[in-house]
Amino acid sequence: MVAPTSAPRAGERLLLPADELRCRIDPTQLTFESTADVEPIEGTMGQPRALEAIAFGLESDGLGYNLYVAGAAGSGRASTVLEHLERYAKTLPRPDDWIYVHNFDNIDRPLAIKLPAGSGKEFAAAMSQLIDRARQQIGHAFETERYDERRHEALAAVGAQRDALLERLRTFAQERDFVVEPTPTGFVSMPLKDGHPITPEEVQKLTDAQRQTIQRHGEEVQVEVASEIRRLQLLDHEVAERMTSLEREVALFAVDPLLQEMRDKYSESADVIAHLERIRDDIPAHLADFREPREPQQQLPATPRETAIHNDHLDRYRVNVLVDRSAESGAPIILERNPTYYNLIGRIEYQASFGMMFTDFHQVKAGALHRANGGFLVLEAADILRTPFAWDALKRALRSREVRIENLGEQLTPVPTATLAPQPIPLQVKVVLIGAPAIYRLLLALDEDFGQLFKVKADFSPDMALSDDTVHSYAAYISRTVRDSGLRHFERSAVARVIEHGARLADHQGRLSARLLDISDLVTEASFWAGKAGHKLTAAEDVDKAVAAKDRRANLVEERIDRMISEGTLMIDVSGARAGQVNGLSVAELGDYTFGMPTRITASVALGRGSVDSIDRQIELSGPIHSKGVLILSGYLAERYAQDWPLAMRATLTFEQSYEEIEGDSASSTELYALLSAISGLPIDQGIAVTGSVNQHGEIQPVGGVTQKVEGFYRVCRALGLSGNQGVIIPATNVKHLMLSDEVVKAVEEGRFRVWAVATVDESIEILTGRTAGERQADGSYPEATVHHLVAERLRGYADKQRAFAVAPNGPGPGSVAAPQ
Numbered sequence: 001m002v003a004p005t006s007a008p009r010a011g012e013r014l015l016l017p018a019d020e021l022r023c024r025i026d027p028t029q030l031t032f033e034s035t036a037d038v039e040p041i042e043g044t045m046g047q048p049r050a051l052e053a054i055a056f057g058l059e060s061d062g063l064g065y066n067l068y069v070a071g072a073a074g075s076g077r078a079s080t081v082l083e084h085l086e087r088y089a090k091t092l093p094r095p096d097d098w099i100y101v102h103n104f105d106n107i108d109r110p111l112a113i114k115l116p117a118g119s120g121k122e123f124a125a126a127m128s129q130l131i132d133r134a135r136q137q138i139g140h141a142f143e144t145e146r147y148d149e150r151r152h153e154a155l156a157a158v159g160a161q162r163d164a165l166l167e168r169l170r171t172f173a174q175e176r177d178f179v180v181e182p183t184p185t186g187f188v189s190m191p192l193k194d195g196h197p198i199t200p201e202e203v204q205k206l207t208d209a210q211r212q213t214i215q216r217h218g219e220e221v222q223v224e225v226a227s228e229i230r231r232l233q234l235l236d237h238e239v240a241e242r243m244t245s246l247e248r249e250v251a252l253f254a255v256d257p258l259l260q261e262m263r264d265k266y267s268e269s270a271d272v273i274a275h276l277e278r279i280r281d282d283i284p285a286h287l288a289d290f291r292e293p294r295e296p297q298q299q300l301p302a303t304p305r306e307t308a309i310h311n312d313h314l315d316r317y318r319v320n321v322l323v324d325r326s327a328e329s330g331a332p333i334i335l336e337r338n339p340t341y342y343n344l345i346g347r348i349e350y351q352a353s354f355g356m357m358f359t360d361f362h363q364v365k366a367g368a369l370h371r372a373n374g375g376f377l378v379l380e381a382a383d384i385l386r387t388p389f390a391w392d393a394l395k396r397a398l399r400s401r402e403v404r405i406e407n408l409g410e411q412l413t414p415v416p417t418a419t420l421a422p423q424p425i426p427l428q429v430k431v432v433l434i435g436a437p438a439i440y441r442l443l444l445a446l447d448e449d450f451g452q453l454f455k456v457k458a459d460f461s462p463d464m465a466l467s468d469d470t471v472h473s474y475a476a477y478i479s480r481t482v483r484d485s486g487l488r489h490f491e492r493s494a495v496a497r498v499i500e501h502g503a504r505l506a507d508h509q510g511r512l513s514a515r516l517l518d519i520s521d522l523v524t525e526a527s528f529w530a531g532k533a534g535h536k537l538t539a540a541e542d543v544d545k546a547v548a549a550k551d552r553r554a555n556l557v558e559e560r561i562d563r564m565i566s567e568g569t570l571m572i573d574v575s576g577a578r579a580g581q582v583n584g585l586s587v588a589e590l591g592d593y594t595f596g597m598p599t600r601i602t603a604s605v606a607l608g609r610g611s612v613d614s615i616d617r618q619i620e621l622s623g624p625i626h627s628k629g630v631l632i633l634s635g636y637l638a639e640r641y642a643q644d645w646p647l648a649m650r651a652t653l654t655f656e657q658s659y660e661e662i663e664g665d666s667a668s669s670t671e672l673y674a675l676l677s678a679i680s681g682l683p684i685d686q687g688i689a690v691t692g693s694v695n696q697h698g699e700i701q702p703v704g705g706v707t708q709k710v711e712g713f714y715r716v717c718r719a720l721g722l723s724g725n726q727g728v729i730i731p732a733t734n735v736k737h738l739m740l741s742d743e744v745v746k747a748v749e750e751g752r753f754r755v756w757a758v759a760t761v762d763e764s765i766e767i768l769t770g771r772t773a774g775e776r777q778a779d780g781s782y783p784e785a786t787v788h789h790l791v792a793e794r795l796r797g798y799a800d801k802q803r804a805f806a807v808a809p810n811g812p813g814p815g816s817v818a819a820p821q
Helices: 008-013 048-059 077-089 119-141 145-174 200-204 208-265 270-289 304-315 341-345 368-372 381-385 390-400 408-412 437-446 468-485 492-506 516-533 540-554 556-567 624-641 668-680 706-720 732-737 742-749 761-769 787-807
Strands: 067-070 097-101 111-115 178-183 186-193 320-323 333-336 351-353 356-358 376-380 430-435 456-459 463-465 511-513 581-589 594-607 611-614 649-655 688-690 727-731 754-758
Touching: 048 067, 048 077, 048 430, 048 456, 067 077, 067 437, 077 333, 077 376, 077 430, 097 119, 111 119, 111 270, 119 208, 119 270, 119 320, 145 178, 145 186, 145 208, 178 208, 186 208, 200 208, 208 270, 270 304, 320 368, 333 368, 341 368, 341 390, 368 376, 376 381, 381 390, 381 430, 381 437, 468 492, 468 516, 492 511, 492 516, 492 540, 516 540, 556 581, 556 594, 556 706, 581 668, 581 706, 594 668, 594 706, 594 787, 611 624, 624 649, 624 668, 624 787, 649 668, 668 688, 668 761, 668 787, 688 761, 706 727, 706 732, 706 742, 727 732, 727 761, 732 754, 754 761, 761 787
Parallel strands: 067 430, 067 456, 333 376, 376 430, 581 688, 611 649, 688 727, 727 754
Antiparallel strands: 097 111, 097 320, 178 186, 351 356, 463 511, 581 594, 594 649
């Protein structure tokens, strides 16, 4: 019998020294004593690609060159964009004001007028003053003696004609023995006898000839009366025309000087001049709104309705200032945090009066697009997408390059309703959407308009290279946070710890996290703990305290799982050896906290038809990536062991005590080790946990969360008792991603815990079993007693049994093995 070979040297060779388990920042290499000596950073850091894209997007004028700023929350994307916008907007001119005025041709279609920046408010005040002055001037003009004289002259001239007509009518009637008298309802004619009117009873007493004469004369009088009435109506119409002409002349004499002042002041605006002309034509037709009643005794207290109507009539001459730029400098920057449909495009409001709802052009209110017109509108992508109708409204405005205010009721109701339709306002705005990269990809894939309207993408990196420049930038950022928030300054040792934590957040020894919000929070909390400790400056221990305290606030689930493992509820072995069983490692993400924990993975084998089945996949408890990893194991086994005989094996794999969906391939190498152990019969050291993905050629591929996975297994080993032989196997390509805690690093330094880095399955299986993996020899076999030799022999035995079963003439006999179906 050949003695089994061991591979202690391979395991020792692959052990990682403590100085490779995290990056260290030497505080003595920092060129300052504290952040009080460091100038605060201006702008952002570590985002050259995003800054170039932002600069291009802001300055490009082409249609559709709006920006989408993609990045993780807390990466400084919003603050960076706003800082660049503020600097760039100051170099641009102020855009125009916009006002709405009454449309005298169609009151339901208010007219929009553009005015130079700051002029809208002035024009509105000037129009209000014009109305007040017009009321005074018109009222005074109609109270002058000259107006009374001309009025009396006009009335007297027409009155003389009226009197002559009436006298002629009376004479005509008298000649026919009739009298004609005017009444409020017309003219009354009566027959005469001996110069006196006779009653109908007296008429009946006359002879037939007399009655016929009276009837004939009465008809002649009625014809003449009708003719005279027409002449009188013409006279009345002439009177009305004369009075209207006189009143118009007097009114225009009063208001023309006022209007001319406005024309001179706003002579460069053709729209204003045209509006003033329409006002000039309208005032004479509504003099009652400007004049007080002439007879004091006829004045009665005005009812609320009369007052409202009177004010409403005068309000049509006033101005609704939609956008006022008088207080602005440069182009506007509007950050709309609640981008609802109405907040974006504006709205038409209604007021209740006497049980009714009414509106007019004064109730037209501006939206964010109006306020940002000529400048920049900044929106959160998630906010506008979750608000009904807002996204479509924004796209419609950008495509048509105009803002059209429409109430949603018009679009949703099946019955058209009467409402205002304000004149659309031309739109020239740069929209900046801020959101996650995933939202950008979804919009690009699902919305055909998105790519045409947002042609510039500014992508914020989640991390940046660790270099002297970024180390200084981190220190400068800490200095700015301290100064802006009134915190304690940081010693250089504390700055070094913050930078190291930035590398931990980035999961990379050579990079730093660009999630500046997390760094800002750490600075704030470390300063708090420094105050609790009575430190004048924030020290490294305060930073460590802040990190630990934040973890403590969020790691309840982690502690409960650790307790369940310590109590044996979750079965994890950290000592001894067992065949077909390996400690895998997984990462649990709770949103605000991420931690690693071990999971027992087991394998069993039997005679079969070359299948490797995952129990979790069979019951649909695993995702597609995990299922892919399991299928890769079949490829590895076939390539390595099924070249000369079929793979006559059936294997099952499972994650023990796992009741949630399993996804990812980071445990595929672990499953392979459990499978090789089950086939070969070699026990696996339970004090070692494994993570890593494997390909069909046996190469170990990198995975995510290695820092949390190593710390998670260390935590369990510490709770159950550190033996000095425990540790974790990680892919060699993941070494640069390690940022282990000081406690784990110290345990490795003292030999109480170990971390191996492997590149192949062979290297890892040697550490787990203590046996040499074995290299394929020229004849295709493996050296005896090696891991691959034992696996190959077991699989060859399965193939022989399957072949014997297949050639048996009468089916399986005593001692034969039936192939599973």
